[in-house]
Amino acid sequence: MNLSDSQTAASVPRRVSAMEAVLTHLRGAVERGEYAIGDKLPSEAELCRTLEVSRPVLREALRALQTLGLTTSKTGKGTFVIASTVEDPTFGDYSAGDLLEVRRHVEIPIAGYAAVRRTPENLDHLNHILDRMERETDLTAWVAMDTLFHLSVAEAAQNPVFRRVIEEIRDALARQSAFLTRLADRREQSNREHRLIVEALADGSAHDAVEAMTHHLDRVENTLSAIVRSPASGGAAEA
Known part of the structure:
Protein backbone atom coordinates (compact mmCIF):
# COMPACT_ATOMS: atom_id res chain seq x y z
CA MET A 1 0.00 0.00 0.00
CA ASP A 88 -11.85 16.47 21.63
CA PRO A 89 -8.33 16.97 20.25
CA THR A 90 -5.66 18.19 22.65
CA PHE A 91 -3.13 20.89 21.88
CA GLY A 92 -0.37 20.80 24.46
CA ASP A 93 -1.94 21.36 27.88
CA TYR A 94 -5.40 22.28 26.62
CA SER A 95 -8.27 20.55 24.86
CA ALA A 96 -9.60 22.10 21.67
CA GLY A 97 -12.94 22.83 23.35
CA ASP A 98 -11.39 24.60 26.31
CA LEU A 99 -9.03 26.55 24.07
CA LEU A 100 -11.77 27.76 21.76
CA GLU A 101 -14.02 28.76 24.67
CA VAL A 102 -11.29 30.95 26.11
CA ARG A 103 -10.38 32.38 22.71
CA ARG A 104 -13.97 33.49 22.14
CA HIS A 105 -14.16 35.20 25.54
CA VAL A 106 -10.75 36.86 25.18
CA GLU A 107 -9.80 37.41 21.54
CA ILE A 108 -13.16 38.75 20.37
CA PRO A 109 -13.24 41.61 22.90
CA ILE A 110 -9.50 42.12 22.34
CA ALA A 111 -10.26 42.86 18.68
CA GLY A 112 -12.87 45.43 19.69
CA TYR A 113 -10.49 47.22 22.05
CA ALA A 114 -7.67 47.06 19.51
CA ALA A 115 -9.83 48.80 16.90
CA VAL A 116 -10.17 51.92 19.06
CA ARG A 117 -6.77 51.84 20.80
CA ARG A 118 -4.30 50.68 18.13
CA THR A 119 -1.46 52.95 17.17
CA PRO A 120 -0.01 53.51 13.69
CA GLU A 121 2.95 51.40 14.82
CA ASN A 122 0.61 48.54 15.77
CA LEU A 123 -0.98 48.64 12.31
CA ASP A 124 2.39 48.73 10.56
CA HIS A 125 3.55 45.74 12.59
CA LEU A 126 0.39 43.72 11.86
CA ASN A 127 0.54 44.51 8.15
CA HIS A 128 4.19 43.49 8.08
CA ILE A 129 3.32 40.15 9.70
CA LEU A 130 0.50 39.57 7.21
CA ASP A 131 2.70 40.41 4.24
CA ARG A 132 5.24 37.85 5.44
CA MET A 133 2.55 35.23 6.08
CA GLU A 134 1.12 35.64 2.59
CA ARG A 135 4.54 35.02 1.05
CA GLU A 136 5.66 32.27 3.41
CA THR A 137 5.82 28.70 2.09
CA ASP A 138 7.40 26.99 5.09
CA LEU A 139 4.73 25.64 7.45
CA THR A 140 6.76 26.02 10.65
CA ALA A 141 7.61 29.64 9.87
CA TRP A 142 3.99 30.41 8.93
CA VAL A 143 2.67 28.92 12.17
CA ALA A 144 5.13 31.01 14.19
CA MET A 145 3.87 34.15 12.44
CA ASP A 146 0.26 33.06 12.94
CA THR A 147 0.69 33.04 16.70
CA LEU A 148 2.67 36.29 16.53
CA PHE A 149 -0.25 37.87 14.68
CA HIS A 150 -2.70 37.03 17.48
CA LEU A 151 -0.23 38.22 20.10
CA SER A 152 0.21 41.48 18.20
CA VAL A 153 -3.56 42.08 18.07
CA ALA A 154 -3.56 41.68 21.85
CA GLU A 155 -0.73 44.21 22.10
CA ALA A 156 -2.77 46.66 20.00
CA ALA A 157 -5.49 46.54 22.67
CA GLN A 158 -3.03 48.35 24.97
CA ASN A 159 -3.76 46.12 27.97
CA PRO A 160 -0.83 44.01 29.24
CA VAL A 161 -3.17 41.47 30.79
CA PHE A 162 -4.53 40.56 27.36
CA ARG A 163 -1.00 39.98 26.14
CA ARG A 164 -0.24 37.72 29.12
CA VAL A 165 -3.33 35.62 28.42
CA ILE A 166 -2.35 35.10 24.79
CA GLU A 167 1.22 34.33 25.85
CA GLU A 168 -0.13 31.63 28.16
CA ILE A 169 -1.96 29.85 25.34
CA ARG A 170 0.60 30.62 22.62
CA ASP A 171 2.02 27.10 22.46
CA ALA A 172 -1.48 25.62 22.19
CA LEU A 173 -2.35 28.12 19.46
CA ALA A 174 0.73 27.08 17.51
CA ARG A 175 -0.09 23.38 17.87
CA GLN A 176 -3.67 23.99 16.78
CA SER A 177 -2.58 26.12 13.84
CA ALA A 178 -0.10 23.50 12.62
CA PHE A 179 -2.69 20.73 13.02
CA LEU A 180 -5.38 22.56 11.03
CA THR A 181 -2.94 23.63 8.35
CA ARG A 182 -1.64 20.11 7.82
CA LEU A 183 -5.06 18.47 7.78
CA ALA A 184 -7.27 21.16 6.24
CA ASP A 185 -4.90 23.40 4.27
CA ARG A 186 -6.05 26.47 6.21
CA ARG A 187 -3.21 28.85 5.35
CA GLU A 188 -4.75 30.89 2.52
CA GLN A 189 -8.15 31.13 4.19
CA SER A 190 -6.58 32.12 7.49
CA ASN A 191 -4.54 34.81 5.75
CA ARG A 192 -7.73 36.28 4.30
CA GLU A 193 -9.47 36.20 7.68
CA HIS A 194 -6.49 37.92 9.30
CA ARG A 195 -6.52 40.59 6.60
CA LEU A 196 -10.17 41.38 7.38
CA ILE A 197 -9.29 41.77 11.06
CA VAL A 198 -6.51 44.24 10.29
CA GLU A 199 -8.71 46.19 7.89
CA ALA A 200 -11.28 46.59 10.66
CA LEU A 201 -8.56 47.74 13.07
CA ALA A 202 -7.32 50.24 10.49
CA ASP A 203 -10.87 51.58 10.07
CA GLY A 204 -11.16 51.98 13.84
CA SER A 205 -14.42 49.99 13.84
CA ALA A 206 -14.85 47.95 17.01
CA HIS A 207 -18.01 46.39 15.54
CA ASP A 208 -16.27 45.23 12.38
CA ALA A 209 -13.23 44.01 14.30
CA VAL A 210 -15.40 41.94 16.62
CA GLU A 211 -17.24 40.48 13.63
CA ALA A 212 -14.00 39.69 11.79
CA MET A 213 -12.47 37.92 14.79
CA THR A 214 -15.73 36.06 15.42
CA HIS A 215 -15.75 34.89 11.80
CA HIS A 216 -12.13 33.74 12.11
CA LEU A 217 -12.84 31.70 15.25
CA ASP A 218 -16.03 30.30 13.70
CA ARG A 219 -13.98 28.97 10.79
CA VAL A 220 -11.44 27.46 13.17
CA GLU A 221 -14.22 25.71 15.09
CA ASN A 222 -15.94 24.48 11.93
CA THR A 223 -12.70 23.06 10.56
CA LEU A 224 -11.93 21.30 13.82
CA SER A 225 -15.45 19.88 13.97
CA ALA A 226 -15.15 18.56 10.42
CA ILE A 227 -11.90 16.80 11.29
CA VAL A 228 -13.34 15.29 14.48
CA ARG A 229 -16.46 13.93 12.81
CA SER A 230 -14.71 12.91 9.58
CA PRO A 231 -15.50 9.24 8.89
CA ALA A 232 -12.33 7.23 8.56
CA SER A 233 -12.07 4.79 5.68
CA GLY A 234 -9.78 1.90 5.26
CA GLY A 235 -7.47 3.33 2.63
CA ALA A 236 -7.89 7.01 3.46
CA ALA A 237 -7.84 7.93 -0.20
CA GLU A 238 -7.33 6.49 -3.60
CA ALA A 239 -3.84 6.62 -5.02
Whole structure:
Protein backbone atom coordinates (compact mmCIF):
# COMPACT_ATOMS: atom_id res chain seq x y z
CA MET A 1 0.00 0.00 0.00
CA ASN A 2 1.55 3.29 -1.09
CA LEU A 3 0.06 6.31 0.70
CA SER A 4 2.69 8.80 -0.33
CA ASP A 5 0.68 10.35 -3.18
CA SER A 6 -3.06 10.29 -2.64
CA GLN A 7 -6.26 12.19 -3.33
CA THR A 8 -9.45 12.45 -1.35
CA ALA A 9 -12.66 10.98 -2.69
CA ALA A 10 -14.42 14.35 -2.70
CA SER A 11 -16.36 15.47 -5.74
CA VAL A 12 -13.47 17.79 -6.59
CA PRO A 13 -10.40 15.75 -5.65
CA ARG A 14 -8.06 17.54 -3.27
CA ARG A 15 -4.48 16.41 -3.26
CA VAL A 16 -3.54 15.40 0.27
CA SER A 17 -0.16 15.02 1.88
CA ALA A 18 1.43 11.68 2.65
CA MET A 19 1.03 12.44 6.35
CA GLU A 20 -2.72 13.06 5.98
CA ALA A 21 -3.17 9.82 4.04
CA VAL A 22 -1.23 7.83 6.66
CA LEU A 23 -3.18 9.47 9.50
CA THR A 24 -6.52 8.69 7.87
CA HIS A 25 -5.47 5.08 7.31
CA LEU A 26 -4.35 4.60 10.93
CA ARG A 27 -7.36 6.43 12.32
CA GLY A 28 -9.64 4.20 10.27
CA ALA A 29 -7.91 1.08 11.56
CA VAL A 30 -8.38 2.23 15.15
CA GLU A 31 -12.01 3.28 14.70
CA ARG A 32 -12.89 0.02 12.96
CA GLY A 33 -11.37 -1.94 15.85
CA GLU A 34 -8.46 -3.39 13.93
CA TYR A 35 -6.42 -2.05 16.83
CA ALA A 36 -8.36 -2.32 20.09
CA ILE A 37 -7.96 -0.10 23.13
CA GLY A 38 -4.78 -1.19 24.86
CA ASP A 39 -3.21 -2.58 21.70
CA LYS A 40 0.23 -1.49 20.63
CA LEU A 41 0.61 -0.26 17.07
CA PRO A 42 3.22 -1.96 14.89
CA SER A 43 6.73 -0.55 15.15
CA GLU A 44 7.70 2.51 13.15
CA ALA A 45 9.92 0.37 10.94
CA GLU A 46 7.07 -2.03 10.19
CA LEU A 47 4.56 0.76 9.49
CA CYS A 48 7.01 2.56 7.22
CA ARG A 49 7.58 -0.65 5.29
CA THR A 50 3.87 -1.50 5.04
CA LEU A 51 2.69 1.98 4.10
CA GLU A 52 5.73 2.81 1.99
CA VAL A 53 6.40 6.18 3.61
CA SER A 54 9.40 7.76 5.27
CA ARG A 55 9.93 7.79 9.02
CA PRO A 56 9.43 11.60 9.32
CA VAL A 57 6.06 11.30 7.54
CA LEU A 58 5.00 8.44 9.79
CA ARG A 59 6.07 10.23 12.96
CA GLU A 60 4.09 13.31 11.98
CA ALA A 61 1.00 11.14 11.43
CA LEU A 62 1.53 9.43 14.80
CA ARG A 63 1.74 12.82 16.52
CA ALA A 64 -1.53 13.85 14.87
CA LEU A 65 -3.13 10.56 15.95
CA GLN A 66 -2.11 11.38 19.52
CA THR A 67 -3.49 14.92 19.20
CA LEU A 68 -6.83 13.40 18.19
CA GLY A 69 -6.80 11.51 21.48
CA LEU A 70 -6.71 8.03 19.96
CA THR A 71 -3.22 6.99 21.06
CA THR A 72 -0.50 7.70 23.55
CA SER A 73 3.23 7.31 23.12
CA LYS A 74 5.33 5.62 25.79
CA THR A 75 9.05 6.25 25.58
CA GLY A 76 10.92 3.08 24.71
CA LYS A 77 7.72 1.06 24.47
CA GLY A 78 5.81 2.37 21.46
CA THR A 79 2.41 3.79 20.61
CA PHE A 80 -0.71 2.42 22.29
CA VAL A 81 -4.42 2.86 21.49
CA ILE A 82 -6.35 4.61 24.29
CA ALA A 83 -9.67 5.43 22.54
CA SER A 84 -11.71 4.15 19.63
CA THR A 85 -13.36 7.44 18.62
CA VAL A 86 -12.24 11.04 18.38
CA GLU A 87 -13.90 13.36 20.87
CA ASP A 88 -11.85 16.47 21.63
CA PRO A 89 -8.33 16.97 20.25
CA THR A 90 -5.66 18.19 22.65
CA PHE A 91 -3.13 20.89 21.88
CA GLY A 92 -0.37 20.80 24.46
CA ASP A 93 -1.94 21.36 27.88
CA TYR A 94 -5.40 22.28 26.62
CA SER A 95 -8.27 20.55 24.86
CA ALA A 96 -9.60 22.10 21.67
CA GLY A 97 -12.94 22.83 23.35
CA ASP A 98 -11.39 24.60 26.31
CA LEU A 99 -9.03 26.55 24.07
CA LEU A 100 -11.77 27.76 21.76
CA GLU A 101 -14.02 28.76 24.67
CA VAL A 102 -11.29 30.95 26.11
CA ARG A 103 -10.38 32.38 22.71
CA ARG A 104 -13.97 33.49 22.14
CA HIS A 105 -14.16 35.20 25.54
CA VAL A 106 -10.75 36.86 25.18
CA GLU A 107 -9.80 37.41 21.54
CA ILE A 108 -13.16 38.75 20.37
CA PRO A 109 -13.24 41.61 22.90
CA ILE A 110 -9.50 42.12 22.34
CA ALA A 111 -10.26 42.86 18.68
CA GLY A 112 -12.87 45.43 19.69
CA TYR A 113 -10.49 47.22 22.05
CA ALA A 114 -7.67 47.06 19.51
CA ALA A 115 -9.83 48.80 16.90
CA VAL A 116 -10.17 51.92 19.06
CA ARG A 117 -6.77 51.84 20.80
CA ARG A 118 -4.30 50.68 18.13
CA THR A 119 -1.46 52.95 17.17
CA PRO A 120 -0.01 53.51 13.69
CA GLU A 121 2.95 51.40 14.82
CA ASN A 122 0.61 48.54 15.77
CA LEU A 123 -0.98 48.64 12.31
CA ASP A 124 2.39 48.73 10.56
CA HIS A 125 3.55 45.74 12.59
CA LEU A 126 0.39 43.72 11.86
CA ASN A 127 0.54 44.51 8.15
CA HIS A 128 4.19 43.49 8.08
CA ILE A 129 3.32 40.15 9.70
CA LEU A 130 0.50 39.57 7.21
CA ASP A 131 2.70 40.41 4.24
CA ARG A 132 5.24 37.85 5.44
CA MET A 133 2.55 35.23 6.08
CA GLU A 134 1.12 35.64 2.59
CA ARG A 135 4.54 35.02 1.05
CA GLU A 136 5.66 32.27 3.41
CA THR A 137 5.82 28.70 2.09
CA ASP A 138 7.40 26.99 5.09
CA LEU A 139 4.73 25.64 7.45
CA THR A 140 6.76 26.02 10.65
CA ALA A 141 7.61 29.64 9.87
CA TRP A 142 3.99 30.41 8.93
CA VAL A 143 2.67 28.92 12.17
CA ALA A 144 5.13 31.01 14.19
CA MET A 145 3.87 34.15 12.44
CA ASP A 146 0.26 33.06 12.94
CA THR A 147 0.69 33.04 16.70
CA LEU A 148 2.67 36.29 16.53
CA PHE A 149 -0.25 37.87 14.68
CA HIS A 150 -2.70 37.03 17.48
CA LEU A 151 -0.23 38.22 20.10
CA SER A 152 0.21 41.48 18.20
CA VAL A 153 -3.56 42.08 18.07
CA ALA A 154 -3.56 41.68 21.85
CA GLU A 155 -0.73 44.21 22.10
CA ALA A 156 -2.77 46.66 20.00
CA ALA A 157 -5.49 46.54 22.67
CA GLN A 158 -3.03 48.35 24.97
CA ASN A 159 -3.76 46.12 27.97
CA PRO A 160 -0.83 44.01 29.24
CA VAL A 161 -3.17 41.47 30.79
CA PHE A 162 -4.53 40.56 27.36
CA ARG A 163 -1.00 39.98 26.14
CA ARG A 164 -0.24 37.72 29.12
CA VAL A 165 -3.33 35.62 28.42
CA ILE A 166 -2.35 35.10 24.79
CA GLU A 167 1.22 34.33 25.85
CA GLU A 168 -0.13 31.63 28.16
CA ILE A 169 -1.96 29.85 25.34
CA ARG A 170 0.60 30.62 22.62
CA ASP A 171 2.02 27.10 22.46
CA ALA A 172 -1.48 25.62 22.19
CA LEU A 173 -2.35 28.12 19.46
CA ALA A 174 0.73 27.08 17.51
CA ARG A 175 -0.09 23.38 17.87
CA GLN A 176 -3.67 23.99 16.78
CA SER A 177 -2.58 26.12 13.84
CA ALA A 178 -0.10 23.50 12.62
CA PHE A 179 -2.69 20.73 13.02
CA LEU A 180 -5.38 22.56 11.03
CA THR A 181 -2.94 23.63 8.35
CA ARG A 182 -1.64 20.11 7.82
CA LEU A 183 -5.06 18.47 7.78
CA ALA A 184 -7.27 21.16 6.24
CA ASP A 185 -4.90 23.40 4.27
CA ARG A 186 -6.05 26.47 6.21
CA ARG A 187 -3.21 28.85 5.35
CA GLU A 188 -4.75 30.89 2.52
CA GLN A 189 -8.15 31.13 4.19
CA SER A 190 -6.58 32.12 7.49
CA ASN A 191 -4.54 34.81 5.75
CA ARG A 192 -7.73 36.28 4.30
CA GLU A 193 -9.47 36.20 7.68
CA HIS A 194 -6.49 37.92 9.30
CA ARG A 195 -6.52 40.59 6.60
CA LEU A 196 -10.17 41.38 7.38
CA ILE A 197 -9.29 41.77 11.06
CA VAL A 198 -6.51 44.24 10.29
CA GLU A 199 -8.71 46.19 7.89
CA ALA A 200 -11.28 46.59 10.66
CA LEU A 201 -8.56 47.74 13.07
CA ALA A 202 -7.32 50.24 10.49
CA ASP A 203 -10.87 51.58 10.07
CA GLY A 204 -11.16 51.98 13.84
CA SER A 205 -14.42 49.99 13.84
CA ALA A 206 -14.85 47.95 17.01
CA HIS A 207 -18.01 46.39 15.54
CA ASP A 208 -16.27 45.23 12.38
CA ALA A 209 -13.23 44.01 14.30
CA VAL A 210 -15.40 41.94 16.62
CA GLU A 211 -17.24 40.48 13.63
CA ALA A 212 -14.00 39.69 11.79
CA MET A 213 -12.47 37.92 14.79
CA THR A 214 -15.73 36.06 15.42
CA HIS A 215 -15.75 34.89 11.80
CA HIS A 216 -12.13 33.74 12.11
CA LEU A 217 -12.84 31.70 15.25
CA ASP A 218 -16.03 30.30 13.70
CA ARG A 219 -13.98 28.97 10.79
CA VAL A 220 -11.44 27.46 13.17
CA GLU A 221 -14.22 25.71 15.09
CA ASN A 222 -15.94 24.48 11.93
CA THR A 223 -12.70 23.06 10.56
CA LEU A 224 -11.93 21.30 13.82
CA SER A 225 -15.45 19.88 13.97
CA ALA A 226 -15.15 18.56 10.42
CA ILE A 227 -11.90 16.80 11.29
CA VAL A 228 -13.34 15.29 14.48
CA ARG A 229 -16.46 13.93 12.81
CA SER A 230 -14.71 12.91 9.58
CA PRO A 231 -15.50 9.24 8.89
CA ALA A 232 -12.33 7.23 8.56
CA SER A 233 -12.07 4.79 5.68
CA GLY A 234 -9.78 1.90 5.26
CA GLY A 235 -7.47 3.33 2.63
CA ALA A 236 -7.89 7.01 3.46
CA ALA A 237 -7.84 7.93 -0.20
CA GLU A 238 -7.33 6.49 -3.60
CA ALA A 239 -3.84 6.62 -5.02
